[in-house]
Amino acid sequence: MINMVNCVHKFGGSSLSSSERYQSVAKIIIGHTQTGDCVVVSAAGKTTDTLVSLWQSYQQQDTQAVADILLQLNNHQSDLIEQLLEADLKRSALKTLSIELSYIAELAQAEQLKEAALLAHGELWSARLLATYLQQLNIEACAQDARTLFILNDGELMHAQNAQQCGQLILPNKINVVTGFIAADIKGETVTLGRNGSDYSATLLANYCNAKQVCIWTDTQGVYSTDPRKVQKAIKYGKICRGQANLLARLGNPVLHAKTLSPLKNTDIKLAVRSSFDVQASPTDIVKEGSAKKKRFITTLQNVDLLMVEGLSEGEVASVSQLIQHSLHHFNHNGEVYLVVPAAQTYLVINYFAGRANISESNLNGCAIVAPEQDVNTLSLQALDLLKLHSIKPRFVHQDTGYALLLTDQFIDSDIQS
Structure with a gap:
């Protein structure tokens, strides 16, 4: 099978928490991608948490809280658009945002809001804004809604169909900015891929597109012997094998989740963890069993x-x-x-x-x-x-x-x- 995509990059919420962070991510994309590559994004900053609060307030029928949180979302997203986009691109993005938020308010009022579809907005906004910002920088980019790429039937991913969809929809002549975390069921209803779903989206996409590698850009420089935020003497590793990475994930280590590693099983896809805050820092490569010494x-x-x-x-x-x-x-x-x-x-x-x-x-x-x-x-x-x-x-x-x-x-x- 040919490699349709060279690399799938993934940026988490902390990497997109402000307009400056979006600009840094755009620089990384310009320096580290080639045409046809995919960039999977999480919701910006704490957007998902805010949407979860909105859902909880809606369930409690607290109309005032719903209105307040919608305003908070509007302010945050509008600020990002105002700071990043210019002229027609800015006007169009603000108009689309306004229509979407009004629609959420209408659904809430009519008591027709659905949780997964509501939470999906975080990733949709990130993908759209990043793709538009790249276009403004004269980069050929497009936003892709993963609900057209990842279909589940009764909770199970339909791998053959999804690989076919990715083959048809991932554009070889553009940078494809793809929503993490979200998918759809066979009826077209939104479903989410769960905790740390965006990392999983990235490795799934790499599997479906037969990519050569996945690069997860995060707020730590790689995988350490223990939490570097708590222990100064933590050692950063250049390479760790998948077996140890899997075991760490099952034991609750927050850097990688076992689900993220599963689509890479029995493939030659390389996985690297890198810092989006320190691009010069070397990555940690997660390699096939036996390709690296076991670490502590x-x-x-x-x-x-x-x-x-x-x-x-x-x-x-x-x-x-x-x-x-x-x-x-x-x-x-x-x-x-x-x-x-x-x-x-x-x-x-x-x-x-x-x-x-x-x-x-x-x-x-x-x-x-x-x-x-x-x-x-x-x-x-x-x-x-x-x-x-x-x-x-x-x-x-x-x-x-x-x-x-x-x-x-x-x-x-x-x-x-x-």
Whole structure:
């Protein structure tokens, strides 16, 4: 199969949080893309959170709050348009925005608002504004609504049909600015791809377009041994293998999500994580298993529950992960099967298993050590000694191939991690 697209780039909300950030992203696109490439975008800044607040106010029938939040959205989007666009492009963008916000207000009044369709506006606004700004800079660009590219039937992506759609709609003579996070069902209704859905949109698109690589531009410089915002001595890695990246994702590491990595399985598509705030910084490449030495990581866990599940199958883990939009980690310990679940989702997960799941331990914090197999035992013992030194008693300890879980009552803060 020919490579239709060289690279799919993805920019998150923090990379598009102001007009200056849009300008920086445009510079990155000019320097790092070629015609036919795709740029997947999230909603600008905190737009999704604002739209979620709007939906909540609508559900509570708080008409005043709905009106206030619509005004807030209008001000934010209008400011971006005013600061980035000129003349006819600006007038046209402001007019379109005004029509859309009026329509949302009408739907709210008629009690016909739908959650996914409402949330989709964040990405639509980002894609349209970035594409128009690039056109203003004389770059051949177009905005693409992913609801025409990603179709789901009964919650499952229709891969063959979607690849065909992408083949027809992704334009080889333009930079294609594509909405992240959103898709459509077979009836044409909007659906969302869940938490961190835009990263997933980027890797799906790369798979469907047979791209050579995916570049996720974010607010950190790559993947570190631990959270660099909390631990000064965190080490940045140039390469990590997909297996460790997957394990970290399942254990809640926020840089990459397991769902993001799944479309790359059994492909040669390269994945890089880079900083949109420091373009000169080298990326972290996520490479095929065996192409990089295994590294050492500490990732913290906050407010999780440990569930014991009878007769758990791999397929069920995937289904329940999809249900709660969070990749879950499961393991065997003393003959029992356990699931690590974010506490906020426990109720849903227990319901899903209909009497087969029980809470073994609740309200846990702690950390996971991910490391080469031969180092796990030593690092785990060192970590336990350190916790003892800080009078932190583990409630549950599990050691496995390539990782150890140390679950405690207290949150493990940065001075202990370092």
